[in-house]
Amino acid sequence: MNSSQDAKPSNKTGDLRDGEVAAALPEHFDASVYFIGRIRTPWKTRKDCPKNAREARETGAVCTIELDPRWAAGLKDIERCTHLVVLYWMDKVRRDLAVQVPGHLGKGRGTFALRSPVRPNPIAMSVVKLVKVDGSKLDVIAMDCIDGTPLLDIKPYYASTDSIPDAVTGG
Amino acid sequence: MNSSQDAKPSNKTGDLRDGEVAAALPEHFDASVYFIGRIRTPWKTRKDCPKNAREARETGAVCTIELDPRWAAGLKDIERCTHLVVLYWMDKVRRDLAVQVPGHLGKGRGTFALRSPVRPNPIAMSVVKLVKVDGSKLDVIAMDCIDGTPLLDIKPYYASTDSIPDAVTGG
Numbered sequence: 001m002n003s004s005q006d007a008k009p010s011n012k013t014g015d016l017r018d019g020e021v022a023a024a025l026p027e028h029f030d031a032s033v034y035f036i037g038r039i040r041t042p043w044k045t046r047k048d049c050p051k052n053a054r055e056a057r058e059t060g061a062v063c064t065i066e067l068d069p070r071w072a073a074g075l076k077d078i079e080r081c082t083h084l085v086v087l088y089w090m091d092k093v094r095r096d097l098a099v100q101v102p103g104h105l106g107k108g109r110g111t112f113a114l115r116s117p118v119r120p121n122p123i124a125m126s127v128v129k130l131v132k133v134d135g136s137k138l139d140v141i142a143m144d145c146i147d148g149t150p151l152l153d154i155k156p157y158y159a160s161t162d163s164i165p166d167a168v169t170g171g
Numbered sequence: 172m173n174s175s176q177d178a179k180p181s182n183k184t185g186d187l188r189d190g191e192v193a194a195a196l197p198e199h200f201d202a203s204v205y206f207i208g209r210i211r212t213p214w215k216t217r218k219d220c221p222k223n224a225r226e227a228r229e230t231g232a233v234c235t236i237e238l239d240p241r242w243a244a245g246l247k248d249i250e251r252c253t254h255l256v257v258l259y260w261m262d263k264v265r266r267d268l269a270v271q272v273p274g275h276l277g278k279g280r281g282t283f284a285l286r287s288p289v290r291p292n293p294i295a296m297s298v299v300k301l302v303k304v305d306g307s308k309l310d311v312i313a314m315d316c317i318d319g320t321p322l323l324d325i326k327p328y329y330a331s332t333d334s335i336p337d338a339v340t341g342g
Contacts, residue, residue, distance in 0.1 A: 021244045029203035030321065031260055033292045034196070053332040067283075071291065073192045073269035076281035083338040084283075087258075087294055089202055098244035110247035112238075112255075112325040120242065121204045121323045123258055125296065127333050150201065152292045154283040159338045161224040162298050167254040167330045 019108035021099035025120070037067040037136075037151035039088055041143050046092075049144055052115070053126050056144035062131060065138040065151060072136035074154075079133050083157035084140065086126050089150040090117035127157055190279035192270035196291070206321035208238040208307075210259055212314050217263075220315055223286070224297050227315035233302060236309040236322060243307035246325075250304050254328035255311065257297045260321040261288035298328055 016022060041063045043049040050056035065086065067075065078084075097118050099108040111119050124145065132139035138154070187193060212234045214220040221227040236257065238246065249255075268289050270279045282290050295316065303310035309325070 023241045023244070026205050026239075026241075030206040031262065032200035032203045033294075034266075035201040036291050053329075057332070068197075070194045070197075071269055071282075073194070074282040074290075075284070076270055076279065077284040078281055080284060081338075081340045083335050085296060087292070087296070091202065095205075098242055099247055108247065110249055111242075111245040113246070113248040113251060113327055115326055115329070119245075119324060120207050121258070123204075123294065123324055125256060125258070125326065127335060153290060153294055155286055155296065156284055156340050157335060157338050158224075158286070158340055159336055161228070163334045163336045163338065164254050164298060164328060165330055165334045165336050167252075167328050167334065169252045169327050169329055 017101040019099065019101045020097060021108070022096045023098045025096050033089070033152055035089065035150035035152070036071050037065060039143055039145055039149045039151055040064040040066060041145060041147045043145070044147050046146055049146055053144050056142040059142060061142045062139050063141070063143040065140060065154065067136040067138070067151065069136045075133060075136065075138070078130070078138070078154070081130055081156045084128055084130050085155040085157050085162070086128055086140070086143065086151070087153040088124050088145060089152055090122035090124050090145070091150060093118045093122050095120050095122060123152060127162070188272040190270065190272045191268060192279070193267045194269045196267050204260070204323055206260065206323070207242050208236060208322035210314055210316055210320045210322055211235040211237060212316060212318045214316070215318050217317055220317055224315050227313040230313060232313045233310050234312070234314040236311060236325065238307040238309070238322065240307045246304060246307065246309070249301070249309070249325070252301055252327045255299055255301050256326040256328050256333070257299055257311070257314065257322070258324040259295050259316060260323055261293035261295050261316070262321060264289045264293050266291050266293060294323060298333070
């Protein structure tokens with residue numbers, strides 16, 4: 001194991017909003033990940049970032065996925081895909097909240113019913129449109145994360161299994 | 172770091188099919204994950220498993236996500252969602268292939284243009300239908316993974332950003 005600060009998440013319990021619930025984090029990790037690249041976006045701070053993927057897409061901003069060149073051969077045939085699933089690591093957040101009170105909601109909601117970056121494994125998922133392949137770089141529309149966010153994975157998006165137009169949340 | 176075998180992926184290079192390309196794995200990991208539960212499916216061996224998510228869904232099999240009870244509060248409001256994104260860890264695979272030759276394809280394709288479990292970070296993603304919430308257990312249709320697969324994350328599925336009905340792969 002390396003000494004990356006990412007592997008030492010904070011577990012502070014004194015900093016909860018009313019209604020939030022923190023869990024005791026497990027004593028050890030179970031597996032480890034490589035950062036396989038970085039995501040370049042126009043958003044330099046969390047405050048600059050679009051609030052969510054829809055808002056990011058609406059900006060039309062072209063973001064660049066810079067894959068570590070060691071993995072460049074892994075992009076063979078990627079241009080067959082109009083859309084991709086991108087997994088990335090939200091490395092600046094606590095990992096112990098089970099119930100969160102998002103500002104826009106004003107009440108508690110379970111972590112697994114939210115897309116908040118605060119979660120036991122801070123892996124974010126975005127569906128993006130692939131616009132250009134240039135060596136080990138991919139231009140996509142759009143990501144909602146901060147510039148320099150670590151990349152975990154890129155997958156082809158399959159409408160047959162990944163697209164559920166009539167899925168409902170809330171109501 | 173714990174001594175889990177999951178953190179020591181194989182890096183054998185002598186076992187490649189014609190056309191496959193292995194990358195040198197980085198010397199260290201960058202971050203670590205917790206297994207936050209297990210996925211219970213009817214498929215006891217890799218041979219039993221449906222070939223993909225579409226096939227799994229067509230079986231109509233109800234699978235059960237057993238969340239570690241420490242995270243049970245994180246399911247608050249999850250019943251608002253008709254569909255969920257599930258992330259899980261494919262813990263039985265090599266991680267170093269950049270180009271793979273899937274049996275059904277018979278030629279090399281980049282890892283990032285495939286949904287194969289073989290990838291630098293073996294994180295799989297499935298979109299499932301939520302059918303029942305019972306304490307820290309969720310019944311869903313359907314998963315294509317082997318019984319006992321480690322769970323990494325559950326997210327609400329948003330049609331507004333996650334559903335791209337006209338996405339194309341291949342052609």
